[in-house]
Amino acid sequence: MNRLDSELSPDADSPFEQAIERAIRDAGNYVRPSDDLRPRVVEAAKDQCGQQRARRTASGMMLAFGLLILVATPSMKLIADRLERSQSPTSDEMQQQAMQYSLQSGIGPNWGLTEAFTRLRELQADRFGRLQATTRQ
Amino acid sequence: MTPPETFFERVRQCAERIAESREAALSGLYDLTASRLLRYATTITRNQHDAEDALQMTLVKVASERTLLLRAEKPWPYLLKMVRNESLIIMRRKKRWSFLGNLSDLLTQTNVDEREIEETHREVWKALRTLPTQQSEVVVLKIWEEMTFAQIGEMLDVSPATAASRYRYGLEKLESKIRVGKTEVNR
Secondary structure (H helix, E strand, O other): HHHHHHHOOOOOOOHHHHHHHHHHHHHOOEEEOOOOOHHHHHHHHHHHHHHHHHHHHHHHHHHHHHHHHHHHHHHHHHHHHHHHHHHHOHHHHHHHHHHHHHHOOOOOOOHHHHHOOOHHOOOOOOEEEEEHHHHHH | OOOOOHOOOOHHHHHHHHHHHHHHHHHHHHHHHHHHHHHHHHHOOOHHHHHHHHHHHHHHHHHHHHOOHHOOOOOHHHHHHHHHHHHHHHHHOOOOOOOOOOOOOOOOOOHHHHHHHHHHHHHHHHHHHOHHHHHHHHHHHHHHOOHHHHHHHHHHHHOOHHHHHHHHHHHEEEEEEHHHHHHHHHO
């Protein structure tokens, strides 16, 4: 008992108070928890912690999914653009285009082929420009 | 009874174990503190079933927020404060402030050859229930938990002097109610 307690506590010499304090002290262990309380508490704690873990897992998965969407959307666009850029016409298609230009414009097949390649290069340059603009954004 | 310092240290150790392994270590804390927390909660709720609910809610909170107890400067008084808050919440919800004249809700432990002593214990518990909660909780913290008035004051957010006067008034009232105490003294 510290100084404050000796000053503030009731007269420690009073035999009645001593007896009452003793009686109260002795009665401290009179009440006991019911037999099912321990398993009940442990079970409730397990449930609570399990629910917390499930909530954390779910929110982690949601976050990961959100991040995936965030990263995947521009990536998909990038991949699509790259695919589009890499899809060049075949030699047969080039030949057909050259023939068309030749017939439409009344020029020889060689000039038709030159015209077809010129347009193809313009188209590729245009795609490349758009791709660079997207990447910069 | 375990010396308070040793008990405080054991509660801290349990808090450390809970911080490490969560609900798996809760049984240790239960075994160490349940009886003491329950008797304090019963003093506030005046009903053992409600006190057990308060105790359960407290320990579940401790397990679900694993560092809660470890972060507390003094884990044992903090745990007592937690069970007190839960008990008061239950009391507010149930509005069962009326005095229970009997002790039928109490689960007790007495050996067969201690029937006389049991009578005294019943007198004490009955008398404690007639006190206002503010006084009875100071009495039990002082006597059962062996706390100083400064510690009680800190826990209940009152001054040590207020805690001491509540104790004094409480004990005065108990004097007139616990007949056995006087009989013992007169003997």
